[in-house]
Amino acid sequence: GSLLYFPDSTVDYLILFIGCIFNSTFHQPSYIRPISCESFAGPGPGLSFVLPDDAVPAGNWVQACSQVIQLPVHKYGEINVTHPGWANSGYASVLRQEFQLGWNESGKPPACIQCEGSNSKGRCGHSRTGDFIGCLCPDGRVHSDDNCDK
Ligand SMILES: *[C@@H]1O[C@H](CO)[C@@H](O)[C@H](O)[C@H]1NC(C)=O
Ligand SMILES: *[C@@H]1O[C@H](CO)[C@@H](O)[C@H](O)[C@H]1NC(C)=O
Numbered sequence: 001g002s003l004l005y006f007p008d009s010t011v012d013y014l015i016l017f018i019g020c021i022f023n024s025t026f027h028q029p030s031y032i033r034p035i036s037c038e039s040f041a042g043p044g045p046g047l048s049f050v051l052p053d054d055a056v057p058a059g060n061w062v063q064a065c066s067q068v069i070q071l072p073v074h075k076y077g078e079i080n081v082t083h084p085g086w087a088n089s090g091y092a093s094v095l096r097q098e099f100q101l102g103w104n105e106s107g108k109p110p111a112c113i114q115c116e117g118s119n120s121k122g123r124c125g126h127s128r129t130g131d132f133i134g135c136l137c138p139d140g141r142v143h144s145d146d147n148c149d150k
């Protein structure tokens with residue numbers, strides 16, 4: 001129910017696995033390397049990895065790692081996760097890229113349409129979930145009404 005979305009054609013997803021502990025049934029996949037940046041994981045135990053969502057080896061990562069975080073990033077080309085450069089700094093350069101956020105006009109509540117209409121000339125203030133909170137009006141005030149003219 002959010003007005004904001006990640007346009008599929010412009011983002012890919014990286015998965016951050018933090019503090020992963022492997023054992024005899026879930027081995028550390030040999031071809032992927034842990035990241036060296038400890039500030040992600042903190043002083044806790046385990047290894048941390050950053051992988052493209054379509055390159056995650058099978059296994060119960062959710063149980064093995066203390067945190068699993070999905071991150072939208074600017075769409076990237078081929079990534080060679082076995083290359084040492086990926087875990088060193090490759091992932092960081094992907095994270096630093098800006099990415100696009102979509103604004104779904106058709107999900108706008110009626111009060112927002114009214115607020116931003118030609119009579120009112122306001123800007124809609126809305127909650128995280130897209131609900132109308134107030135109309136930000138040209139006179140610098142916030143009207144709880146949906147129209148700056150009223
Ligand atoms: C190994 O780790 C996995 C994932 O955390 C867990 O599901 C499984 O029970 C563990 N197996 C053993 C033998 O500890
Ligand atoms: C990926 O990197 C590894 C390690 O440097 C290399 O051996 C392999 O040829 C690379 N794969 C591709 C498809 O470039």
Ligand SMILES: *[C@@H]1O[C@H](CO)[C@@H](O)[C@H](O)[C@H]1NC(C)=O
Nearest residue numbers: 004005102104105106107108
């Ligand atoms: C935009 O919002 C409409 C109405 O809420 C919804 O049906 C549609 O799926 C949304 N489009 C995107 C790209 O999120």
